[in-house]
Amino acid sequence: MSIHKKNLIRNIILSTFCMFVAVACGQEHSARQKETVSEQAQEVPMGGNTWREGKSGNKSNISKEGLLNWESSETTFKTFFRVNETGTLKLWVKAKAPKGKSTIEVGISGVGKEVEVSQANFEDIYAGEWNIADTGYLEVEIKGISKEGKIYADIESLKIEGEAVNADTKYVKNNEGNFFYWGRRGPSVHLGYQVPDEMDVKWYYNEITVPEGEDVIGSYYMANGFSGGYFGIQVNSETERRVLFSVWSPFQTDDPDEIPEDHKIKLLKKGEEVNTGEFGNEGSGGQSFLRYNWKTGHTYKFLLKGEPIENNYTNYTAWFFAPEEGEWRLIASFSRPQTHSWLKGFHSFLENFSPNQGIYERKVNFSNQWVADKNGNWTEVNEAKFTADNTARTGYRMDYGGGEENGVFYLRNCGFFSDYTAVDTFFTRPLTGEKPEIDFNVLP
DSSP: OOHHHHHHHHHHHHHHHHHHHHHHHEEEEEHHHOOOOOOTTTTEHHHHHHEEEETTTOEEEEEETTEEOOTTTTEEEEEEEEEEEEEEEEEEEEEEEESSOOEEEEETTTTEEEEEEOOSSSSSEEEEEEEOOOEEEEEEEEEOOOOOOOOOOOOOOOEETTTOTTTTTOOOOOTSSHHHOOOOOOHEEEEOOOTTOOOOEEEEEEEEOOOOTOOOTTEEEEEEEBTTTEEEEEEEEESSSSEEEEEOOOOOOGGGSSGGGSOOOEEEEOOOEEEEEEESSSOOEEEEEEEEOOOTTOEEEEEEEEEEETEEEEEEEEEEEEEETTTEEEEEEEEEEEEOOOBBBOEEEEEEHHHHHTSSSSEEEEEEEEETTTTTTEEOEEEEEEEEOHHHHHOOOOOOOEETTTEEEEEEEEEOSSEEEEEEEEOOOOOOOOOOOOGGGGGO
């Protein structure tokens, strides 16, 4: 056979193959384009269920309206929802391209599918079908592939349906009650320590250890919560950490400027390098904080004193013990009006106060809880009730947990882990018998 004939046959074969591939790809693309979203599909709003990772570009943003102004190719977005069934999952992206045509990739469990966005108004664009092999949280990762305009796409929501989706699929459904904000912060979790009501408790002691790697920015590890306030440690930024002690005003408001004079928290004294002032937004009152570079893996001690005094006031004083310093440090002492009570409402909590950090898990251990009455008699506290906030109780976020392990209580939240602890469960830790050795007379 001549070389000319061989080349001719080869070209015919290649042309036939390419035509076959083109037809097959065209049929697949056509099928995907014709797949319309049904009335049974559930809508997952980007505004309450999505986080940005990587460089943001100039304006890339998650807002109440969704994912907007996505410019950078180095930015990815992650949206989460929780399924309790396995099987097929179909997904649509409600998106628009302000100018030109864009191609984005939508991935679940390592399987990515490209989606073309070319319309100038929001439309539901079919991304494809995935097989979900396990229950729990799913992560939908969205990446930019190409764009003709400045913006890859604006995305309002994802729509999902299939065998893996049912009435118990969990995510932040809407922004009623500002839940896009609370949902992105993640669930707050608490331990309510069981102390006899008849005790006149004057002293309240607790210990905190934040495990290595669990010191996520935006975390508040609160050790000594009581009916009038809270006392614990925070991660405020990459370079700043705090010991925080706050006392609520009995006047109910989120604006400290609205508090009448006879309901204001009064500062009695404060420790060295401690900042004091007022706080608002989640109740209002007096606040104090010490910038202190506490460390993971170290155990820190917290001591709170509450004592009713004359004229319907109660004084609260907080001390902090760092093993690096080896001595108790005064944080602050406040006087609360319209209050005449010994310490009540003993609890600890773990929360994330930064919505951008609600994608990351954190954990804290609480050990060796004690209370002492007005005569200085110590009683160990080893039973706690696990509770969670409204974000958890509505089922909008299910990544929360707490209980007892290795002889201590713990709390964990955020990060979209798939197991969770039943709310209102009681836990008991082993007694240690390690009574705090504190000379109350020499406290600063």
